[in-house]
Amino acid sequence: MSDIPTIKEIAKRLNVSVSTVSRALNNHPRIGLKTKEAIQNLAKELNYEPNPKAIFFKQKRSFVIGVILPLIAEDFFSKSISGIEDAAMEHGYTILFGQSHDSIKKEKTVIEAMVKQRIDGLLISLSKETNRYDHLESLDKYNIPVVYFDRVPPFENACKVYCSVYEGTEQMIEWLFRQGRKRIAFINGPDGIAASKERLKGYMDGISKRKLKIDMQMVEKTDLSEEGTQLALDKLLALKKPPDAIISFNDYVHLDAVKYAMHKGVEVNDDILFASYANISVNKHAAFPPVVSLDQFPYQQGQLAMNMLIDILDKKQAGAAVEEPFQKIEVPVTLVYS
Amino acid sequence: MSDIPTIKEIAKRLNVSVSTVSRALNNHPRIGLKTKEAIQNLAKELNYEPNPKAIFFKQKRSFVIGVILPLIAEDFFSKSISGIEDAAMEHGYTILFGQSHDSIKKEKTVIEAMVKQRIDGLLISLSKETNRYDHLESLDKYNIPVVYFDRVPPFENACKVYCSVYEGTEQMIEWLFRQGRKRIAFINGPDGIAASKERLKGYMDGISKRKLKIDMQMVEKTDLSEEGTQLALDKLLALKKPPDAIISFNDYVHLDAVKYAMHKGVEVNDDILFASYANISVNKHAAFPPVVSLDQFPYQQGQLAMNMLIDILDKKQAGAAVEEPFQKIEVPVTLVYS
DNA sequence: GAAATTTATACAATCGTTTGCACACTTTTG
DNA sequence: CAAAAGTGTGCAAACGATTGTATAAATTTC
Numbered sequence: 001m002s003d004i005p006t007i008k009e010i011a012k013r014l015n016v017s018v019s020t021v022s023r024a025l026n027n028h029p030r031i032g033l034k035t036k037e038a039i040q041n042l043a044k045e046l047n048y049e050p051n052p053k054a055i056f057f058k059q060k061r062s063f064v065i066g067v068i069l070p071l072i073a074e075d076f077f078s079k080s081i082s083g084i085e086d087a088a089m090e091h092g093y094t095i096l097f098g099q100s101h102d103s104i105k106k107e108k109t110v111i112e113a114m115v116k117q118r119i120d121g122l123l124i125s126l127s128k129e130t131n132r133y134d135h136l137e138s139l140d141k142y143n144i145p146v147v148y149f150d151r152v153p154p155f156e157n158a159c160k161v162y163c164s165v166y167e168g169t170e171q172m173i174e175w176l177f178r179q180g181r182k183r184i185a186f187i188n189g190p191d192g193i194a195a196s197k198e199r200l201k202g203y204m205d206g207i208s209k210r211k212l213k214i215d216m217q218m219v220e221k222t223d224l225s226e227e228g229t230q231l232a233l234d235k236l237l238a239l240k241k242p243p244d245a246i247i248s249f250n251d252y253v254h255l256d257a258v259k260y261a262m263h264k265g266v267e268v269n270d271d272i273l274f275a276s277y278a279n280i281s282v283n284k285h286a287a288f289p290p291v292v293s294l295d296q297f298p299y300q301q302g303q304l305a306m307n308m309l310i311d312i313l314d315k316k317q318a319g320a321a322v323e324e325p326f327q328k329i330e331v332p333v334t335l336v337y338s
Numbered sequence: 339m340s341d342i343p344t345i346k347e348i349a350k351r352l353n354v355s356v357s358t359v360s361r362a363l364n365n366h367p368r369i370g371l372k373t374k375e376a377i378q379n380l381a382k383e384l385n386y387e388p389n390p391k392a393i394f395f396k397q398k399r400s401f402v403i404g405v406i407l408p409l410i411a412e413d414f415f416s417k418s419i420s421g422i423e424d425a426a427m428e429h430g431y432t433i434l435f436g437q438s439h440d441s442i443k444k445e446k447t448v449i450e451a452m453v454k455q456r457i458d459g460l461l462i463s464l465s466k467e468t469n470r471y472d473h474l475e476s477l478d479k480y481n482i483p484v485v486y487f488d489r490v491p492p493f494e495n496a497c498k499v500y501c502s503v504y505e506g507t508e509q510m511i512e513w514l515f516r517q518g519r520k521r522i523a524f525i526n527g528p529d530g531i532a533a534s535k536e537r538l539k540g541y542m543d544g545i546s547k548r549k550l551k552i553d554m555q556m557v558e559k560t561d562l563s564e565e566g567t568q569l570a571l572d573k574l575l576a577l578k579k580p581p582d583a584i585i586s587f588n589d590y591v592h593l594d595a596v597k598y599a600m601h602k603g604v605e606v607n608d609d610i611l612f613a614s615y616a617n618i619s620v621n622k623h624a625a626f627p628p629v630v631s632l633d634q635f636p637y638q639q640g641q642l643a644m645n646m647l648i649d650i651l652d653k654k655q656a657g658a659a660v661e662e663p664f665q666k667i668e669v670p671v672t673l674v675y676s
Numbered sequence: 677g678a679a680a681t682t683t684a685t686a687c688a689a690t691c692g693t694t695t696g697c698a699c700a701c702t703t704t705t706g
Numbered sequence: 707c708a709a710a711a712g713t714g715t716g717c718a719a720a721c722g723a724t725t726g727t728a729t730a731a732a733t734t735t736c
Binding site for chain 2: 096226
Binding site for chain 4: 054
């Protein structure tokens with residue numbers, strides 16, 4: 001019920017001035033040993049903690065970092081938040097959290113709320129909808145550093161951490177090819193979103209590299225709903241020469257595809273090998289996990305991104321001119337076999 | 339690059355005192371119309387936002403609420419955080435987020451970090467390990483209101499929001515019984531944790547109510563690993579009279595059980611009906627979702643808990659004596675059929 | 677032993693905002 | 707027309723902590 005103790009209280013109790021207390025707690029050399037010890041002991045006893053809001057006044061920093069993710073319910077983001085959190089904790093930062101729910105409007109609202117709270121920096125994975133970037137201007141204006149992560153903007157002048165899905169896709173095709181599969185189909189996500197474009201590019205280049213012919217009949221797309229995926233699979237199975245391997249846009253699409261394929265009498269991972277992206281946790285429990293899935297290391301990505309941001313913040317505080325204004329880290333991906 | 343404008347700047351520009359600016363922005367009646375308009379226009383133009391850290395000084399509140407969840411990667415918690423966030427946003431609060439990863443030590447660390455940041459209140463779902471509560475004392479000491487949510491402490495003098503898994507279990511058994519199932523087995527979680535105890539109690543009372551005999555051979559337990567679940571299922575299937583329905587501790591255990599049952603040649607949801615708890619999102623994609631699952635309404639629970647906390651905070655600020663010091667809300671559960 | 681130096685502490689301003697009080701000016705009232 | 711009431715604004719203190727500068731006392735130096 002008592003209030004959190006302040007420097008003032010300590011000063012009053014020991015009959016010294018607040019400045020003496022402040023200096024004693026910061027181990028200033030000009031404070032007498034007895035005084036210093038008395039103050040430090042009482043501070044410990046009262047469990048004194050400096051008020052970060054007061055310090056913010058002087059130092060102009062709050063040790064709070066905003067984190068905005070599209071949808072924490074997605075396996076990838078729920079894992080990455082742990083990396084983000086651990087890295088922040090380690091450096092004494094706390095995180096203000098918000099979701100955009102893949103809406104640009106919500107993204108804007110959350111950013112505004114965080115700017116109001118005077119965050120030191122922002123770590124953000126953009127919403128699927130985000131194709132304009134003017135709502136991020138206020139951060140620039142107020143000189144709040146931003147690090148983009150996984151879903152990064154297309155322009156160059158930004159700090160980014162992301163992984164090379166493009167190369168991963170090529171590797172996946174390479175591996176399927178080595179398993180003797182030649183008719184590799186692809187169920188992509190909706191047109192227009194960056195993730196679909198990158199995957200498709202990887203697919204086409206991967207196929208080309210293997211000197212296979214690109215057959216656009218082998219490329220279908222889903223709106224990510226179960227029905228959309230079923231439709232896509234129907235078309236692929238109805239081909240004169242149906243595929244002997246199918247890569248799905250992500251593991252959720254994969255699960256729907258496999259479920260429907262079983263229903264259609266396909267011998268899953270025999271007639272057709274199923275591959276996918278993300279390597280979500282439920283794969284462990286699934287009856288038919290993808291034979292190969294692309295792990296994008298969400299924890300590490302989150303950790304790297306937060307460390308990059310803290311690094312920028314520290315340099316900024318130290319007043320150092322940023323030598324490399326826009327850092328980029330491309331995290332390599334890895335194939336996971338089941 | 340410019341700094342966030344302050345009340346001082348506005349005052350200087352218009353050649354009035356800071357107090358006049360403050361009053362004008364707060365629509366104080368004693369400020370002249372012309373002055374007020376001039377100030378408000380300039381404030382809008384400069385995009386002025388009051389500094390919440392400065393306001394915290396005067397008002398002793400930060401409009402920041404701490405939220406600690408065991409593991410955001412769990413479907414239940416990733417859904418509930420959305421309800422928590424939406425309710426907070428609606429009332430102008432922002433959330434500081436942390437995970438305990440089901441460790442009491444981490445829980446303590448996170449609580450300390452949040453107290454340091456001077457959160458207005460705390461919303462917490464306790465870690466599985468938490469059986470002592472002394473790390474929550476500092477909150478009490480500093481008069482920071484706490485609302486417990488889903489994983490609530492056993493003592494009475496606390497604000498809680500949780501759901502009645504006990505009654506839900508009874509309903510589940512009732513429903514299975516009406517499907518003609520009489521040999522209803524149960525794969526429970528580890529002994530000792532509250533969730534297991536509550537489920538078991540519901541199971542036993544549900545069976546008794548139906549005038550069925552309780553057969554403890556029908557109750558197995560898993561350590562929540564895939565192997566543990568397989569072991570439990572092995573024992574159940576080896577019984578002289580094997581079960582015709584199996585209720586699993588949660589949907590993850592369910593998925594493992596079904597996967598293994600298929601492997602063992604069981605006709606899933608025919609020979610044996612599978613039921614479960616949680617109603618996780620992947621059920622939508624699963625080949626064999628549980629025939630019936632207990633939805634615990636994570637979004638609503640989160641929302642209710644946050645609203646309760648904000649209500650307490652507002653009343654505290656208004657200085658009103660809290661008439662009902664320890665509120666409780668029991669959220670009813672619902673069976674979801676697939 | 678007086679001046680110079682060192683040591684230990686206090687004072688006061690600052691950060692951005694709010695708010696009680698005081699002051700000056702205008703208008704109303706008797 | 708003087709007193710009372712109303713109107714518009716500024717001053718200053720407060721919140722918690724830091725920090726440059728001032729001041730006092732203790733110590734050293736010549």
